[in-house]
Amino acid sequence: MTDLPNMPHRGRLLDARLHLLDRQLLDDDGDPVGIVDDLELTDFPLDEDISTGTAAPRVTGIISGQVVGTRIFGGEPPRSRLQEIPWDLVRSVDTVVELKPTDMTFDGGWIERWMRDRVIKHIPGGTHAAE
């Protein structure tokens, strides 16, 4: 490792890309409802000088949505294709991100459902789980 000094800090460290992005999201029942595609931050001055002492941005929510197309072909999905899940709903961050009980509905898995109903279902043996 390097000989650089350690940054003083409080609390536990998470690297967004290493520990959060692309982690699976599970609802209160343990069912997958999507993946962490991005994180929403509080606003801060963009394209202008940041004054010394300006509070660091805070994560306000997890963004999950339909990003398969843009992951393959590049670009960014329109915001209307993304769903923001308030951080208050996060119960734990580990190898997966678990959510608290909520009335929110999640539609991040529509591609998987489409594949199951239109493709996998028509493959012999595709309607029952392997034993």
Place this chain on the structure above:
Amino acid sequence: MQLSRFLGLQVVDAAQHPVGTVVDVRLTVAGSPEKDPPAPRVLGLVISPHTRASFLGYERSNADAPVMIAALLRWWHRGTFLAAWDDVARVGSDLVRLRAGYTRYSAALREPSR
């Protein structure tokens, strides 16, 4: 603003000299991430002078196996450092500028300071 907008941005110092690319955003959580974590805050930017990729976290830990992969990734990410948010002077659409006299901190992931 979405956090991913930071990733891949070029970073320059106060004299406009390039110092690297943002490969990750370091967050701090005032509590346990495994139990009802409060909202994380940005602590700083992980900046690599040689690559845009963030790969497996080797550059931020003492992991040394498999030896060949660890050595390759450690070489690839040599010089990676952490810049504190307080040292960020400006975030633009295509680059980040650091303040004059900014400090290069170790990018290693460590427990809280005592």
